[in-house]
Amino acid sequence: MATDEFDVKKYYTSAGAATDGIVWSPGTGAKWAVTDLIISVSAATTVTLEDDLAAGDSVVMKLDLAANGGAVINLQTPLVSAEKDADLLVTTSAGNIYITAVGYEIS
Secondary structure, rough: OOOOOEEEEEEEEEOOOOOOEEEOOOOOOEEEEEEEEEEEEEOOOOOOEEEEEOEEEEEEEEEOOOOOOOEEEEEEEEEEOOOOOOOOEEEOOOOEEEEEEEEEEEO
């Protein structure tokens, strides 16, 4: 890993449907890079992860998950924000959601 990168683990939870919940807000002048995701839901839902760009949100991943289900995703190629200072957002259609995002920040 380059000297301008550092390991990060973020945890997000929402009791009820989430709209633009902030999963990862990078440090000033940095981008998030996600290498692993663990997502658990309480109800059947569509989970949408978005890059919160200045010109408007850009979908980076969308999952349809069953009630009391989830996903464990190891990304061989990390998802990386398209611009510095942009948050990683989550929106769901129903139920509770729990997310652990692992990766690093690039300055």
